[in-house]
Amino acid sequence: MWSFRDWHRKRILARFAIEPTVWQRVLDSLPILDGLTAEETERLYQRSILFLHAKRITALAGVELQTEDRLRLAAQAQLPLLHLADLNWYQGFHEIVIYPGDFHSPQKHRDSAGVVHEWDGEHSGEAWLQGPVILAWPGVQESGAWEGYNLVIHELAHKLDMLNGDANGLPPLHRNMRIEDWAHTMQSAYDSLNATLDADPDADTAIDPYAAENPAEFFAVTSEYLFSAPDVLHEAYPEVYRQLASFYRQDPLMRLQQLQQSHPQYAEPH
Numbered sequence: 001m002w003s004f005r006d007w008h009r010k011r012i013l014a015r016f017a018i019e020p021t022v023w024q025r026v027l028d029s030l031p032i033l034d035g036l037t038a039e040e041t042e043r044l045y046q047r048s049i050l051f052l053h054a055k056r057i058t059a060l061a062g063v064e065l066q067t068e069d070r071l072r073l074a075a076q077a078q079l080p081l082l083h084l085a086d087l088n089w090y091q092g093f094h095e096i097v098i099y100p101g102d103f104h105s106p107q108k109h110r111d112s113a114g115v116v117h118e119w120d121g122e123h124s125g126e127a128w129l130q131g132p133v134i135l136a137w138p139g140v141q142e143s144g145a146w147e148g149y150n151l152v153i154h155e156l157a158h159k160l161d162m163l164n165g166d167a168n169g170l171p172p173l174h175r176n177m178r179i180e181d182w183a184h185t186m187q188s189a190y191d192s193l194n195a196t197l198d199a200d201p202d203a204d205t206a207i208d209p210y211a212a213e214n215p216a217e218f219f220a221v222t223s224e225y226l227f228s229a230p231d232v233l234h235e236a237y238p239e240v241y242r243q244l245a246s247f248y249r250q251d252p253l254m255r256l257q258q259l260q261q262s263h264p265q266y267a268e269p270h
């Protein structure tokens with residue numbers, strides 16, 4: 001059956017097609033995309049193009065974005081959604097604002113809808129309910145390796161969390177998942193991390209202690225680890241890994257282990 005939506009998508013993909021060599025450079029620069037199948041890579045390419053068409057990326061003074069920078073951002077934004085049904089998971093915002101550095105208080109930004117946002121503190125990212133996603137450029141540049149850090153995935157995980165209201169660490173789960181299992185698993189791991197830090201604020205925790213701030217940060221930080229250090233997350237919190245793998249419908253640990261078995265550069269633990 002002829003579908004306007006498919007026709008429209010095809011038109012966008014044709015109109016904004018990227019040179020294969022440029023896309024290949026994007027893939028080569030993001031180790032966390034290593035090991036994706038050809039089919040997954042093609043889907044990631046299409047969704048990245050559509051994402052850049054749907055969202056406005058605003059670079060503030062001091063940041064100059066090249067096509068490859070935009071594609072790197074889009075590809076990392078789309079990685080978590082790669083196996084989620086083709087619905088608009090990143091709804092409710094239209095703009096991603098790139099700051100030249102971590103931002104300090106007080107901050108003000110007028111988004112494309114004309115809403116002025118103000119906030120305090122020093123951050124490398126912010127995700128507003130019904131507002132833009134704000135990313136600091138150095139954090140974006142540091143993202144993409146298997147290093148347990150990914151600012152893009154972190155902030156966009158907040159957006160997934162906000163799909164059913166305030167950021168509280170509970171995104172809309174699939175029908176085959178149980179809220180009780182999710183809540184129990186996340187709460188136990190969160191409590192355990194907090195207990196460790198209460199006993200010793202300088203404790204060398206397995207994951208970034210920022211996850212102990214609140215349940216929303218726990219979800220965002222563990223989502224970051226799922227895609228950028230799945231081995232670390234799985235070892236520290238295997239049940240959290242399983243819940244997140246069910247939510248994102250991906251098994252990045254298996255992908256990483258296959259890379260470690262078959263690629264010499266992955267033979268050494270990262």
Ligand code: ZN
Binds near residue numbers: 220
């Ligand atoms: Zn956060």
